[in-house]
Every structure is written in structure tokens, then in C-alpha cells.
Amino acid sequence: MNETFLLARRAIREVWRLPAATIPALAIPIFFFVVNLGQVTKTFPKSTPFLHGQSYAAFGLPVSLVFAVTTVTSGVAMVTDIDVGYIDKLRAAPIRRTAIVWGRLAADVVRGILISVIVLLVGIAFGARVSSGTAGVVLLLILSTAWGVAYAGIGIWIALATKNVQVTNASFLIFFPLLFLTPNFVPFDRLAPAMRAVAHVNPVSYIITGERGLILDHTIDWGSIGVAAGIIVAFGSLLTALSIRALNRFAG
Amino acid sequence: MTADVGSAAGDHAILARGLVKSYKGKRGQPGKDAVRGIDLAIDHGEVFGFLGPNGAGKTTTVRMLCTLLPITDGEAFVDGVDVRKHPAEVRKRLGVALQEAGLDMFQTGRELLTLQAGLHRVPNPAARAAQLIELVGLTDAADRSLKGYSGGMKRRLDLATALVHEPRVLFLDEPTTGLDPASRQTVWEEVRRINANGTTVFLTTQYLEEADALCERLAIIDDGELVREGTPEGLKAALGADVVTIGLEPGERDRARDALGSLDGLDHSADDDEGLALYVADGAGSIAEIVRLLAGAEISPGTVQVSRPSLDDVFLDATGHRIEGVDGHGAEADGDAESDPSATTVEVNA
Numbered sequence: 001m002n003e004t005f006l007l008a009r010r011a012i013r014e015v016w017r018l019p020a021a022t023i024p025a026l027a028i029p030i031f032f033f034v035v036n037l038g039q040v041t042k043t044f045p046k047s048t049p050f051l052h053g054q055s056y057a058a059f060g061l062p063v064s065l066v067f068a069v070t071t072v073t074s075g076v077a078m079v080t081d082i083d084v085g086y087i088d089k090l091r092a093a094p095i096r097r098t099a100i101v102w103g104r105l106a107a108d109v110v111r112g113i114l115i116s117v118i119v120l121l122v123g124i125a126f127g128a129r130v131s132s133g134t135a136g137v138v139l140l141l142i143l144s145t146a147w148g149v150a151y152a153g154i155g156i157w158i159a160l161a162t163k164n165v166q167v168t169n170a171s172f173l174i175f176f177p178l179l180f181l182t183p184n185f186v187p188f189d190r191l192a193p194a195m196r197a198v199a200h201v202n203p204v205s206y207i208i209t210g211e212r213g214l215i216l217d218h219t220i221d222w223g224s225i226g227v228a229a230g231i232i233v234a235f236g237s238l239l240t241a242l243s244i245r246a247l248n249r250f251a252g
Numbered sequence: 253m254t255a256d257v258g259s260a261a262g263d264h265a266i267l268a269r270g271l272v273k274s275y276k277g278k279r280g281q282p283g284k285d286a287v288r289g290i291d292l293a294i295d296h297g298e299v300f301g302f303l304g305p306n307g308a309g310k311t312t313t314v315r316m317l318c319t320l321l322p323i324t325d326g327e328a329f330v331d332g333v334d335v336r337k338h339p340a341e342v343r344k345r346l347g348v349a350l351q352e353a354g355l356d357m358f359q360t361g362r363e364l365l366t367l368q369a370g371l372h373r374v375p376n377p378a379a380r381a382a383q384l385i386e387l388v389g390l391t392d393a394a395d396r397s398l399k400g401y402s403g404g405m406k407r408r409l410d411l412a413t414a415l416v417h418e419p420r421v422l423f424l425d426e427p428t429t430g431l432d433p434a435s436r437q438t439v440w441e442e443v444r445r446i447n448a449n450g451t452t453v454f455l456t457t458q459y460l461e462e463a464d465a466l467c468e469r470l471a472i473i474d475d476g477e478l479v480r481e482g483t484p485e486g487l488k489a490a491l492g493a494d495v496v497t498i499g500l501e502p503g504e505r506d507r508a509r510d511a512l513g514s515l516d517g518l519d520h521s522a523d524d525d526e527g528l529a530l531y532v533a534d535g536a537g538s539i540a541e542i543v544r545l546l547a548g549a550e551i552s553p554g555t556v557q558v559s560r561p562s563l564d565d566v567f568l569d570a571t572g573h574r575i576e577g578v579d580g581h582g583a584e585a586d587g588d589a590e591s592d593p594s595a596t597t598v599e600v601n602a
Contacts, residue, residue: 003370003371006367006370006371007367007371009367010356010359010363010367013358013359013363014358017358017397018358081356084352084354084355084356084357085350085352085354086354086355086356087354088320088348088350088354089348089350089354089355089368089413090371091319091320092318092319092320092343092346092348093343093368093371093372094340094343094344094371094372094373095371251320251321251322
């Protein structure tokens with residue numbers, strides 16, 4: 001059996017055995033989703049132009065999807081392997097070392113699908129509809145999961161580069177500017193000029209707007225999906241490359 | 253200390269020439285040489301011990317030989333393969349259990365072993381895992397999460413993970429540190445059994461008793477350098493027949509050494525943390541004269557202890573300090589004389 005498959009199976013097993021690592025990732029975005037709805041539903045009724053006839057739940061859902069999959073869980077798992085010394089057992093084995101990174105990312109695929117499906121179901125329960133239909137649902141799940149996998153590289157890279165548990169744990173803070181300097185609450189054109197300028201250069205904005213298009217519009221805007229996919233691939237490739245470089249330079 | 257490093261790498265299980273590990277200093281601090289030019293020549297099928305206190309460079313050497321740490325200078329071969337040039341090939345031939353049993357706590361013992369066997373491309377990983385579980389006596393715990401394993405169980409499992417592919421060379425870094433005596437015995441038996449099947453074992457230890465009990469040959473390492481190498485018996489025999497250790501007040505050591513210069517049968521003396529160690533032909537027969545000579549110099553020793561030379565005495569002779577108590581570890585601070593069944597100890601309160 002291939003080493004990547006073996007290490008992926010081990011990492012995926014951990015997703016099931018350690019629900020404490022996944023539940024907060026799920027609970028916090030759902031909490032904010034529900035609380036935000038309570039706060040703004042009256043301010044933004046269905047007649048609000050940018051809601052395209054849906055409730056604010058539909059507008060907020062992509063933010064919650066992106067929020068939920070944006071975790072450093074794999075980074076924490078990696079730094080735990082480093083901290084207890086298990087990584088040395090893997091590094092001393094005759095395997096391609098890249099498999100150590102790929103195995104972790106495989107767990108992010110499973111965790112990403114799991115979390116995206118649950119958050120999507122919560123959104124639907126609160127009245128959101130995916131206007132672009134089944135294909136839109138599939139694309140929504142793929143984009144969310146893929147973004148989660150790409151973002152996981154941040155935690156993995158920081159874990160391998162610093163070998164420090166506290167730094168890796170704290171690296172989740174990076175996601176705050178990435179996630180909230182975006183048109184997460186209102187569209188681009190409703191943002192203050194300075195905020196809009198920042199949101200326009202923040203790549204995460206386009207993941208959110210790409211997903212939002214799938215929910216609010218009846219037709220799939222392949223241009224937006226392409227931009228979101230491109231950002232995910234670029235972001236993921238860069239972080240995976242950095243992680244592999246850190247692993248190759250790793251000298252415990 | 254020089255080993256025979258002129259011979260071909262393939263003739264040895266482990267061969268190292270001038271092995272150096274240097275760490276660069278950070279923020280203007282001076283750098284540190286953790287290992288300073290070590291030569292090793294270990295034959296196939298040997299159990300070779302690396303004895304030294306904490307911080308001597310034992311683990312650093314093992315990590316370099318196992319491809320886990322870049323070698324700063326020098327060269328090393330494991331089973332004839334160049335560690336620097338062909339690390340991937342070296343990894344196929346070695347098994348390693350490091351000091352802290354580094355295990356993934358979210359797996360069961362069986363899963364961990366099956367994974368390790370799979371990573372080493374063992375034909376039937378599940379069957380190999382089952383075999384090793386039985387071998388290290390973890391049958392009852394095999395399907396439990398590692399979180400519930402005791403220190404001894406983890407160590408045995410770690411040892412088993414190092415054996416999945418029947419390595420040619422097995423590295424064990426302090427395999428029994430922190431274990432209770434019964435678990436220690438179990439690990440020793442396992443090491444002997446592994447070695448009997450033809451695997452070369454390179455083990456590091458800070459326990460003199462362990463080096464004595466397990467190793468055919470050993471090297472003593474202190475501050476990054478090898479200071480003695482040989483068989484445990486040979487190293488001890490080289491010191492002379494007996495060791496008389498005299499407890500002295502701090503200021504009395506030089507006067508005592510002068511006073512004892514004329515002692516019959518004295519080979520040489522060495523400074524001990526507590527006083528002086530005298531290497532003499534007949535320890536028990538020399539006590540009366542030692543006490544008399546000291547009395548002549550108006551020194552009354554706190555204690556006089558006679559023992560056969562232990563590896564600790566070898567260590568003291570080579571380095572000027574004892575290995576024991578270096579790390580303040582209670583278990584080995586008791587002294588080799590008490591744990592070595594071959595030692596005859598007479599304590600005289602003078």
C-alpha cells in the first residue's frame with residue numbers, strides 16, 4: 001500500500017477519534033451565523049436588492065462555510081507529532097517525506113466535506129436555498145472543502161517551520177483579517193472606501209463571493225468560480241510547497 | 253580514542269570517521285560542538301554500547317547515524333551505506349527507538365505497528381503487527397488506545413515499531429531510561445533476543461549496569477568525545493585490581509595524595525567528587541596502611557570503601573568525574589558498587 005494512503009488513513013482516523021478538534025470548528029461559525037441572522041434580518045429584509053429575493057441566511061451562509069473549514073487543526077496535529085517525537089519515526093522510515101504532508105491534507109478533505117455538509121444543512125434549515133441547483137450544491141461543497149485543504153497548509157507550514165506548539169495554536173489568529181476584511185457582511189459596494197480597497201485585494205473575498213453567487217443566482221457564473229478556484233489552487237500550492245520545504249529542512 | 257576506521261565500510265555494521273555536529277550560535281552567542289570528531293567501527297552482530305551522562309552527545313550521534321540530523325563534518329556508514337549520500341537507502345536498513353518513545357496517542361498499538369509495517373513495505377503488515385504484539389507481550393492491550401499504556405508498555409511497543417522490517421542495524425537511544433527494574437529486564441531480554449537473530453544493536457545508556465549487562469563492547473563518551481573504548485571487562489581490568497575510595501574534606505585531597513604516594517601496590521589515583529579513588533593491587537589488604545598514612549598526615553577520612561573497579565571507575569578515570577548523579581537522577585545516583593553484583597564492598601567508618 002502506498003505511504004500517502006497509509007498516512008491519510010491514520011490522519012482520517014484521528015478526525016473521528018478526536019471530535020473535540022472538529023466540534024469547535026463547527027459550533028463557532030454556526031453560532032455566529034444564527035446570532036447574525038437574529039441581528040440583521042429586520043435590517044435586510046428579503047426585498048433588499050443584494051439578497052436577490054432570498055433571506056439574509058443565504059447571504060451569510062458562504063461566510064459560515066468558509067469560516068468553518070478555515071482551521072489549523074492539521075497544523076496542531078502535525079506539531080503534536082513533532083512534540084511527542086512521532087515525526088522522527090516517520091522521518092526515519094523509508095518513505096517519501098512529502099507523504100507526511102499529503103497524509104495530513106487528506107484528513108482535511110474528509111473534515112472539509114463533513115463540516116461543509118453540516119453547515120450547508122444548517123443554512124438550509126434557516127431558509128437559505130442554493131439557487132443554482134444540484135450542480136451549485138456540489139460546487140459549493142467542493143469550493144469549501146478545497147479552501148479548507150488549501151488553508152490547512154498554513155498550520156502545517158507553521159508547525160514544521162517553528163516546531164512550536166504555542167505558535168502553531170496561535171496561528172489560527174491569521175484567519176481573522178483574512179476572513180473579516182472581506183464583503184462578509186454586505187457586498188463590496190456597501191463597504192467604506194478603505195475597507196473596500198482592502199477587501200478587493202484579500203483573496204478570501206473571492207472565495208466568499210464565488211460561493212455567494214452559487215447560492216443567490218440561478219445561473220452559475222463560471223468566471224467567479226474560476227477566480228475562486230484559481231485562488232484556492234495558488235494558495236494551496238504555495239503553502240504545500242512551503243510545508244514540504246520546511247519538512248525537508250527539518251532537523252530535529 | 254581511535255577505532256579502526258581504515259577498513260572498508262561494508263565490513264562493519266556501523267562505521268564513522270571524524271563525526272562532528274556543530275550548532276551555530278544564536279544572536280551573537282558562540283556556537284556549540286555537540287559531537288567533536290567521533291570514530292566508530294562496529295562489527296555486524298555486535299551489541300555496542302555508548303555510555304555517557306546526559307548532554308554528552310549520545311543522542312546527537314544516534315540521530316546523525318539514523319539520518320534524522322544533518323552531519324556537520326566527517327562520514328558515516330550504516331551497513332556499508334553512506335549516511336550522507338544515500339539516506340533513503342540507510343533508512344531501509346535501520347530500525348530506531350529514540351529516547352522519548354514517540355508514539356501517536358490516537359492509535360491503538362496494533363494500528364501503530366500495522367502502519368509502521370506498511371510504511372516499511374512489509375508484505376503482510378497486519379500479520380507482522382500481530383507477530384510483534386505477541387513478541388513484546390502486548391496482546392491484551394493491542395486494541396486499546398495508546399493513551400492508556402504505561403511507560404514500560406510504550407517502550408516495548410516503540411521497540412516493536414523499530415523491528416517491523418527486521419532491520420540489519422537497530423539503534424536504541426536510552427531504551428530503559430525511566431523504566432522500573434522489571435520493565436528494564438524485559439527490554440534487556442528483548443535486546444538479547446533481537447541480537448541473537450543477527451541484528452546489530454547500537455544502544456546508548458547512562459546506566460552503567462545496563463552497559464555491563466548487555467554490551468559486548470562499549471565506548472565512553474563525554475562532552476562530545478570518545479574517551480575510552482573496549483569490552484566492559486577489559487576496561488575495568490585496565491584500571492588495576494581494586495578501587496579504594498576515600499571520603500575527604502575538600503581541602504585535604506592534595507595532602508592525602510602526597511601522603512599516599514608511598515602506598516604499596518598503588519597503581520594510580522584519581523580525584524573523586526567525594527575525595528580520592530586509589531587503584532591498588534589488593535584493596536582490603538591496603539586499608540590499614542592507607543589509614544595509617546593518612547593519620548601520619550593528620551587526615552581522618554570520612555569513609556573508606558573498597559570495590560572492584562566498575563565502569564563508573566573507568567568513567568572517572570577517563571573523565572575526572574563520575575557518570576552517576578550527573579543529572580541528579582535518583583536511581584543511578586546510588587553508585588555502581590551497589591548495583592553491580594560482582595563488586596565486593598567494604599565500608600569502613602574511620
